[in-house]
Structures are given as C-alpha cells and as structure tokens.
Amino acid sequence: MSTKPKILVFSTEKISDPAIDLAGLLKKHYPNTVYTISVPCSSGIKPRWIMQAYEKGFDGVFIAADGTDCPYGESCVEKTSDIISVTHQMMKDKGLKPSQLKMAAICSVCADPFVAHINNFMKELAKKDN
Amino acid sequence: MKKKIGVYVCHCGGNISDYVDIEKVKDAVRDEADVFLVKNTLFACADSSQKMMEEDIKTQGLDAMVVASCSPKLHLNTFRGVAQRAGLNPYNYVQVNIREQDSWAHSDNPAGATEKAIQLVKAGIARAKESEALTSMKIATTNAVAVIGAGVGGMRTALGLADMGTEVYLIEKSFFVGGRTAQWGSVAPTNDRGDVLTAGLFNEIQKRSNIKLFTGAELIEKTGSVGNFDIKVKIHPRGFDGTATADDIQKAVKACPVSTTDEFNFGLTQRTAILTPQKGQYPQQPAIDKALCNQCGACQKINSAFQPASTNEEILTLHIGGFVANTGFDPYEPAKGEYGYGEIDNVITLPQLKRLIELNDNELVFKGKKVKKIAYIYCVGSRQDDDEGKNKYCSRYCCTSATHTGVTVKNKYKDILNYHFNRGIRTYGKAELIYGQASQQGDVFLQFTLDSIPQVERKHNKTYVKVKDILTAGKTIETDADLVVLVTGMVPRENVKLGHLLKIPEGRDHFFNEIHMKLKPVETVIDGVMIAGTSQAPKNILETLNSSMAAAAKVNSVLTKGELSLEPTLAKVNPGACTWCGKCAEACPFDAIVQVDNEGKMVAKVNESNCKGCGMCTPVCPTDAIDLDGFTNAQIGAMIDALAEL
Incomplete structure (x- = not known):
C-alpha cells in the first residue's frame, strides 16, 4: 500500500485529457497515486463530488480546467472559479485547508505543465502530512 | 443497476503488460459485485478479440462491459461499436485508460502502475454498474474544409476534397502556392521536376469552382467544434493590383533599393522588397514584402499596379466543418x-x-x-x-x-x-x-x-x-x-500561432502528432482537425501526397453525411427535487433550460435540441436536482468511492 498522498484529478474530455495522455505518451512521470475522472467541462464539476473525495480519503483534488479554450464558451472560466469558491467555503466548514484544492488551465498540449503542477501539489501535500 | 458485467484487461502487446501485472489486476477485480466474467486480451482491438466480446455479450447476456486498455481517444468508439453490434447499448460500455494514464505514465514504477490499474478498473466497473442506455442526438454539419498550406500536399488535399463535393478554402501564408516542392528541380525517383508538379496542381485548382484560394493569408481565429467551426482569415495586402509586363516587373525590381537574402534560393542570392514568382510558384503575379519595403515609391513610378502603400487588409469570416493542416517542413x-x-x-x-x-x-x-x-x-x-x-x-x-x-x-x-x-x-x-x-x-x-x-x-x-x-x-x-x-x-516549419489556434499536439520531435500512426494516421485528438504531409513527420513527396489524400478522405467522411451523432450526454431535471430558482437557466450558455408547469409546480426542463451536454447547469442547483447523463451523481460518486478504496 502506498503512503504517498492521493490526488483526484477532474479533467475535461476534449481539452485536458489529451494533455494527460500526452504526458504518458512522452513518458513524463508523476506519482501513481494520481487518479483521473473525466468530465465534459470543468464548470460541470459538483462541489459535493470534491467533498466526497476528501471524505473518502483523498488528500488533494486537482481541477484541470479548460480555461479560455473551453468548447462550450468563455463563461467556463468564471463558472469554474465560482465552483472553487463555493467548495472552499464547504472545505473551511469541514476543517480542510484551501490549499488541498487546486485548479489550473491545462490545454490539450499542456503535458509539461500538468506534470509540473501535479509534482508540486504532491510535494506540498506531503509536507503538510508530516 | 447492471448485474452482469464483462471486464476485459488488455496487454496491448507489451505496452501495458510490460509494466502492469495483468493477472494481478484480474484477480483483484474478479470478486467485485456484479462482475460476471474477467478476461485478458493480447490486443483488445484485434478483430478476434472484438468477436469474442460480441459472443460473450450475446451468449452470456452481459448487460454492461468494461475494457481496460488505451485512451478512449483511440478506441472508445471501437468498443462502443462492439457493444452495438452485439445488441448492447453503447453507453453501457466503459473504457478505462490504463496505458497513457497508467502503464506509460508510471513505466518507472511497475508495482505502482499495477496498484493504480486495479483502482482504475474498479472505478470503471462501478461506473458501468450505474450506466444507463442512452441514444445519440444528431447535429447538422457544414461540408466545407479549410486546408492550411498550399504546397504539393495542401493542393492535393484541396483537389481530393473538391472532387468529392466538399467546399474548400485553401489558405496559404506566403503570396505564392507551391511550397517547398516549387524550389526543387529534378526530384527522385522519377526525375520529374518539382516546379512542374506544382504547376500541374495549381492548374487543376484553377479549374475547380469549389476551391477558393487565398494567398498572403493566415488563420487568426477559430471557434466552434467539429462540423461547425467559425473562423477568421486575415488576408495581407499584396501590394500589387492589376497587370504589368514582364519588362515593367524587371524594371521595378531593379529600381527597388532594398536588398535582403533570397529565401527561395536558401540565401545563395539576394532579392529586393518585390517578391517575384519563381517557376512553380503561383499566382504568377508579384507581391511586395511589407516588412522590408521602405515606401520609396520607385516601383509605382514604373507601373501603377505596384502599390507599396496599400494597407488593404481584409478579414474574412468563414463557416466550415473541419480542417486539414498541411503546413510542411523547414x-x-x-x-x-x-x-x-x-x-x-x-x-x-x-x-x-x-x-x-x-x-x-x-x-x-x-x-x-x-x-x-x-x-x-x-x-x-x-x-x-x-x-x-x-x-x-x-x-x-x-x-x-x-x-x-x-x-x-x-x-x-x-x-x-x-x-x-x-x-x-x-x-x-x-x-x-x-x-x-x-x-x-x-x-x-x-x-x-x-x-x-x-x-x-x-x-x-x-x-x-x-x-x-x-x-x-x-x-x-x-x-x-x-x-x-x-x-x-x-524539421517542422515554425508554426507556433497555428499550432496554438488549432491545439494540435506535438511529439518529442515537435512535429504534429496524429492519434495513432497506424490506426488513425491523419486524425488528431481535436475532432475535425486532420494533419498531413511533412507537418507530421519527415516524408518524401510521394508519402506527402498519400497522407494528403488520406486526410481529404477522412475529413470528407466526417462531413459528407451532413449530420453528426453527438454524445447523448444531456442534462436532465428531477422535477420532484426542483423548486425553480432559475439558477440553472442562468448558467446555461445555450438557452437550453426553460420553465414549465409540472402538475401544478413550476420546474426547470431541458430543451434537448439546445443542450450541448457541458454540465454547467448541474453544480449551481441548490437542491441538486440536475444531473448530466453519463456523469450522474450515482456514476461519479461510485467512481470516487472505488478510487478512494485502499
């Protein structure tokens, strides 16, 4: 059993999934305790799902957002950040640190940024656990 | 709830099984509730494997199926097809990515990769268990394609498409078509001349009324998705309008005081700010290099067709269904x-x-x-x-x-x-x-x-x-x-802007990346965007033309039917829980949510023909009364639980 922090990634099918696939294709490694669930758009992620992840034992949740590339339009950026702030409030109530939820725009070719974000997040979470 | 799930774990030759212990994965998921059978396949996508799955679905009466293999980008539709042929709704199929997001990403850690594969497959089973049968919606598509780059490859793609009845916008950044091939004399293996090849292709393009050629043009904006893209193309002023005799052109070139190295001859000679078409470059009409022209007006004095001061920039708005990028090499x-x-x-x-x-x-x-x-x-x-x-x-x-x-x-x-x-x-x-x-x-x-x-x-x-x-x-x-x-x-031609606009992934060598060299050789992960020629990899002229024709056929096959099946992932409202606050309607960018009377109570309803399945309406509901098909609370919740186990 792994003792590394566990991260749940919500990623978008058309934009950030290809980047995460590309990271694998290019053999750019990141810890194996990172799991991805794909959704059509980052502004469709429910805060209750994120909270469920913490409840069930995930240390961190990473939202690989569409950013301005979202095929469903530009309002995605604002709506995704609304979801983050609502979730941050819920996390506060449960005694979770806001830094356990991270978001970054990951474009379809952003393999390097994805791996860098995940590795940094992993380091931060590991520090907190100690 | 599905009760008879078939699970297939793929070796992918050794791409997965070299790092992931397949037997361990099978053993770990065998006893999951409702898993009816677990099998491994050397190649799940092979014909024989597909037939085996079809047989299993029919004879064992499977009501859901999970294949743990490569990225869904590659084979989601393959296995949805297997399900459909065997009479199972394609949306009772779940693909689990244990290659790009597991065996390859963690090839440095086989034990960890195996551990992750087990969790991923369990989550896939949990999702399949909660899956529901769905029916695809169709949208109308536009049978028009933007071909970027008018070298031999781009011109061949344009001709191929035009002859299949597709409207083509051929967009060339320089002021002349012909690309690299126009620069070559005798070419292997048949000793024909590069400039003669490009001349022949240009001649054919002139005969097609459904090819619109733009030179000095670049793509500057793209919105929309496969079947319906809206693009903007900027046409730079040519600085030459009308006619001039060969003699006048020569005089103008002589009169031009600017001198720079001539890219056409790879720096062996000098040229002026007047770009004159070489053999094999078309249209055979000069242009002015705006970046270098000092506006002295010497050329205009010789012939008024030269218009160095012209700032006649044009922005075209076009509606298309797909792209072929044929941007070549340096x-x-x-x-x-x-x-x-x-x-x-x-x-x-x-x-x-x-x-x-x-x-x-x-x-x-x-x-x-x-x-x-x-x-x-x-x-x-x-x-x-x-x-x-x-x-x-x-x-x-x-x-x-x-x-x-x-x-x-x-x-x-x-x-x-x-x-x-x-x-x-x-x-x-x-x-x-x-x-x-x-x-x-x-x-x-x-x-x-x-x-x-x-x-x-x-x-x-x-x-x-x-x-x-x-x-x-x-x-x-x-x-x-x-x-x-x-x-x-x-090396790939410098193309930062275009790659950024179309979001085409690049490989380690910086050439554009197809989804799969053999299975999807001209398709990219961006639906409706194809690549061809030396933008993909080094190729000779013959290979460039082959892939250019392939890209033409492929993009045409997507658009020629006039309609495209959309993912049936639509939002749906639970009228019992809805209290109509209007937040979902506000969140929807497509005006797909309306207020209706449901047995005396005002509730939200989704207009299915407008819904694009983004899910933006779902997180804003205060009573959690909206779910997205395929991404329901039950499905995502079950996946989170399965992934968190351990």
Whole structure:
C-alpha cells in the first residue's frame, strides 16, 4: 500500500485529457497515486463530488480546467472559479485547508505543465502530512 | 443497476503488460459485485478479440462491459461499436485508460502502475454498474474544409476534397502556392521536376469552382467544434493590383533599393522588397514584402499596379466543418561551425546545392570557382544523439535525395566527382536503384559512426574532409573538396500561432502528432482537425501526397453525411427535487433550460435540441436536482468511492 498522498484529478474530455495522455505518451512521470475522472467541462464539476473525495480519503483534488479554450464558451472560466469558491467555503466548514484544492488551465498540449503542477501539489501535500 | 458485467484487461502487446501485472489486476477485480466474467486480451482491438466480446455479450447476456486498455481517444468508439453490434447499448460500455494514464505514465514504477490499474478498473466497473442506455442526438454539419498550406500536399488535399463535393478554402501564408516542392528541380525517383508538379496542381485548382484560394493569408481565429467551426482569415495586402509586363516587373525590381537574402534560393542570392514568382510558384503575379519595403515609391513610378502603400487588409469570416493542416517542413539549419557551416566558405546544405544546380546551366560554379569535387556529409540534424530526442529521428528523404543529386550533377555537368560520407545508406524501396546508379557512375561511399564524425578543415587555401572509414577497416581517409554539402534533415516549419489556434499536439520531435500512426494516421485528438504531409513527420513527396489524400478522405467522411451523432450526454431535471430558482437557466450558455408547469409546480426542463451536454447547469442547483447523463451523481460518486478504496 502506498503512503504517498492521493490526488483526484477532474479533467475535461476534449481539452485536458489529451494533455494527460500526452504526458504518458512522452513518458513524463508523476506519482501513481494520481487518479483521473473525466468530465465534459470543468464548470460541470459538483462541489459535493470534491467533498466526497476528501471524505473518502483523498488528500488533494486537482481541477484541470479548460480555461479560455473551453468548447462550450468563455463563461467556463468564471463558472469554474465560482465552483472553487463555493467548495472552499464547504472545505473551511469541514476543517480542510484551501490549499488541498487546486485548479489550473491545462490545454490539450499542456503535458509539461500538468506534470509540473501535479509534482508540486504532491510535494506540498506531503509536507503538510508530516 | 447492471448485474452482469464483462471486464476485459488488455496487454496491448507489451505496452501495458510490460509494466502492469495483468493477472494481478484480474484477480483483484474478479470478486467485485456484479462482475460476471474477467478476461485478458493480447490486443483488445484485434478483430478476434472484438468477436469474442460480441459472443460473450450475446451468449452470456452481459448487460454492461468494461475494457481496460488505451485512451478512449483511440478506441472508445471501437468498443462502443462492439457493444452495438452485439445488441448492447453503447453507453453501457466503459473504457478505462490504463496505458497513457497508467502503464506509460508510471513505466518507472511497475508495482505502482499495477496498484493504480486495479483502482482504475474498479472505478470503471462501478461506473458501468450505474450506466444507463442512452441514444445519440444528431447535429447538422457544414461540408466545407479549410486546408492550411498550399504546397504539393495542401493542393492535393484541396483537389481530393473538391472532387468529392466538399467546399474548400485553401489558405496559404506566403503570396505564392507551391511550397517547398516549387524550389526543387529534378526530384527522385522519377526525375520529374518539382516546379512542374506544382504547376500541374495549381492548374487543376484553377479549374475547380469549389476551391477558393487565398494567398498572403493566415488563420487568426477559430471557434466552434467539429462540423461547425467559425473562423477568421486575415488576408495581407499584396501590394500589387492589376497587370504589368514582364519588362515593367524587371524594371521595378531593379529600381527597388532594398536588398535582403533570397529565401527561395536558401540565401545563395539576394532579392529586393518585390517578391517575384519563381517557376512553380503561383499566382504568377508579384507581391511586395511589407516588412522590408521602405515606401520609396520607385516601383509605382514604373507601373501603377505596384502599390507599396496599400494597407488593404481584409478579414474574412468563414463557416466550415473541419480542417486539414498541411503546413510542411523547414530544412534543418546547421549550427554555426557544425562541419564548418557558416565559417568555411564552401560548406553549404543540400537544399542550397539543389538551388545551385537550378541557377547553373552549363557548368557548376560556386562563388566564382568551378566545382569538380563534392563531398556530401549525411545525417546532419538527423539521427543525433541528444537527450531531449529533438533530432533523434531519421529524416527519410535525405539518403535518396543526396544520391539522386549526385546522379543529377554527374549527368548535367562533366567531370564531377562525388564523395558520400554517410552513416549507412537508406535508399528504401525503388530509390535503391538510384543508389545503384550512383555507385555505378563511380561515386565514392565512405561510412562513419556518430562517435567518429567527419572533420571539415580549411588548410593551404583548400577545404578538406577527413573520416575514419569503417568500410576500409577504420582507415583514415581524406579528400579535398570544392563544395562540402551538408545533407540536412527536416524539421517542422515554425508554426507556433497555428499550432496554438488549432491545439494540435506535438511529439518529442515537435512535429504534429496524429492519434495513432497506424490506426488513425491523419486524425488528431481535436475532432475535425486532420494533419498531413511533412507537418507530421519527415516524408518524401510521394508519402506527402498519400497522407494528403488520406486526410481529404477522412475529413470528407466526417462531413459528407451532413449530420453528426453527438454524445447523448444531456442534462436532465428531477422535477420532484426542483423548486425553480432559475439558477440553472442562468448558467446555461445555450438557452437550453426553460420553465414549465409540472402538475401544478413550476420546474426547470431541458430543451434537448439546445443542450450541448457541458454540465454547467448541474453544480449551481441548490437542491441538486440536475444531473448530466453519463456523469450522474450515482456514476461519479461510485467512481470516487472505488478510487478512494485502499
């Protein structure tokens, strides 16, 4: 059993999934305790799902957002950040640190940024656990 | 709830099973509730595996299926097809990515990769258990395609598409079509001329009313998705409008005070700010290089068709269904000092020699000196041993082109001696005959390895090439040469803006990446965006044309039906829980949510023809009364639980 922090990634099918696939294709490694669930758009992620992840034992949740590339339009950026702030409030109530939820725009070719974000997040979470 | 789930775990040759312990994965998921059978496949996508799954669904009565293999980008539709053929709703199928997001991403940690695969497959089973049968919606598509780049490949794609009835917008950044091929004289293996090939293609394009050609044009904006993209194309002013005699054009060129190196001749000659079309470049009408023109007006005084001050920029708005990017290559530019390049006068590249041959009719002269001995150094910028893998690849065309050039110079001029310093000649297929011809005419072939590359030196007013020749037992052999020709490979053409606009992924070598070399050779992960020619990888003209035709056929097959099945992932409202606050309607960017009366209570309802399935309406609902099909609370919740286990 792994003792590394566990991260749940919500990623978008058309934009950030290809980047995460590309990271694998290019053999750019990141810890194996990172799991991805794909959704059509980052502004469709429910805060209750994120909270469920913490409840069930995930240390961190990473939202690989569409950013301005979202095929469903530009309002995605604002709506995704609304979801983050609502979730941050819920996390506060449960005694979770806001830094356990991270978001970054990951474009379809952003393999390097994805791996860098995940590795940094992993380091931060590991520090907190100690 | 599904009760009879079939689970298939794929080895993918060794792509997965070299890192993930498949048996361990099977054992770990066998006893999950509702899993009816667990099998492994060497290649799940193979015909025999697909048939086996179909048989299992039919004879065992499976009501859901999970395949743990590669990215859904590659085979989601393959296995949805398997389900459909066997009578199972395609949306009761779940693909689990244990290759790109597991075995490859964690190839440094096989135990960890196996552990992750188990969790991922369990989550897939949990999702399949909660899956529901769904029916696809259809949208109308536009049978029009933007082809980017009008070299041989782009022009061939345009013709192929036009002849299948597709409207084509052929968009070329420079003021002339023809691309690289227009720069070549005799080309291997058939000795036809590059400029004649481009002339023929341009001539055919002129005959098609459904090809609209734009030169001096670039894509600046793209919105929408497959079937319906809206694009903006900027047309730069040509600076020439009307007609001028050849004599007037020549006078204008003479009058222009600007001087710069001529890219068409790879810097062998100078040009002015007036771009004149070369053989093989079309339209045969000059243009003004705005970046260099100093607006002196000298050309305009000779003929008023020259309009250096024109700022007639045009922005076109077009509605299309798909793209083909056929943006070509640049020859590798050797670093200063690489085999003496840029330091020793008579060290040039193969593309420069090919232009030199075009510029010299009776005898081959370089910088005023007659050329008798040519030393070719192969694999410059190809097959290099760098850690980043940037120039690790073989550029494919160069061995053939260099031997072919050796034969061409020998035929065209008398008394030429060719010395080929190579790393093993790779004239594959019919090109092997050219190698034979070069050997027969007396060309000398010397072979080296990467750890002992040729040395180019200037001494006693002459240039020498020295090498340890492995074909003569490692003896050091030296020759003087009037020209040292660096046989340079291909690199992708600088195209940062376009790659960014179309979001086409690049590989380690920076060429555009197809989804799969063999299974989806011209498709990219961006639906409706195809790639072809040397934008993908080094290719010769023949291979470029093959892929260009493939891209034409592929994009046409997507658009020609006039409609496209959309993912049936639509939002749906639970009227019992809805209290109509209007937040979902506000969140929807597509006006898909309306207020209706449901047995005396006002509730939200989704207009299915407007809903695009983004899910933006679902997180804002205060009573959690909206779910997205395929991504329901039940499905995502079950996946989170399964992934969190351990």
